[in-house]
Amino acid sequence: MLQMSAAHLQQICDHAQRTYPEECCGLLLGHLEPATERKKLVEVWETLNAWEVAEKEAIASFSAASGQRYSKADRYRIDPRDLLEAQRYGRDRQLNIIGIYHSHPDHPAVPSECDRAIAWSSYSYLIVAVDQGRAIDYCSWSLDDRHQFQSEALVSLDPASPQNLKSKI
Numbered sequence: 001m002l003q004m005s006a007a008h009l010q011q012i013c014d015h016a017q018r019t020y021p022e023e024c025c026g027l028l029l030g031h032l033e034p035a036t037e038r039k040k041l042v043e044v045w046e047t048l049n050a051w052e053v054a055e056k057e058a059i060a061s062f063s064a065a066s067g068q069r070y071s072k073a074d075r076y077r078i079d080p081r082d083l084l085e086a087q088r089y090g091r092d093r094q095l096n097i098i099g100i101y102h103s104h105p106d107h108p109a110v111p112s113e114c115d116r117a118i119a120w121s122s123y124s125y126l127i128v129a130v131d132q133g134r135a136i137d138y139c140s141w142s143l144d145d146r147h148q149f150q151s152e153a154l155v156s157l158d159p160a161s162p163q164n165l166k167s168k169i
């Protein structure tokens with residue numbers, strides 16, 4: 001379960017619309033309750049999509065292996081330096097990286113095989129579907145024991161509307 005405010009969701013959807021037709025990406029900083037595996041989002045950390053850097057550095061083994069060319073329209077990569085900076089920022093504030101968000105321009109909010117291949121088991125993966133430049137859907141995913149994505153509940157942190165966030169868009 002991922003708890004977040006409507007303002008956080010809005011910030012992520014705005015980011016996704018701004019970078020269209022390319023994928024946006026960023027980090028979710030917050031708290032993880034180990035006993036319940038409940039995650040609480042405190043801050044949205046926008047990053048640049050560093051996919052082209054990855055291709056230049058020839059570390060995009062997934063695209064190389066499949067023989068296909070990908071671009072920022074259908075791939076994202078977070079620069080390790082951005083990860084490090086966010087970790088450092090979070091350490092001073094008792095915040096952890098609890099997940100990653102990215103957008104799917106003109107594709108559903110469903111993880112791709114590449115998303116699954118690079119996913120970490122303790123993170124939430126929030127995906128925003130952007131259709132013709134407008135964020136139209138979103139869904140959060142986390143890995144199960146067999147490294148398969150399962151959708152997870154998105155719950156509002158706003159006291160006035162504690163219900164599931166799914167009806168917001």
Ligand SMILES: [Zn+2]
Binds near residue numbers: 111
């Ligand atoms: Zn994706």
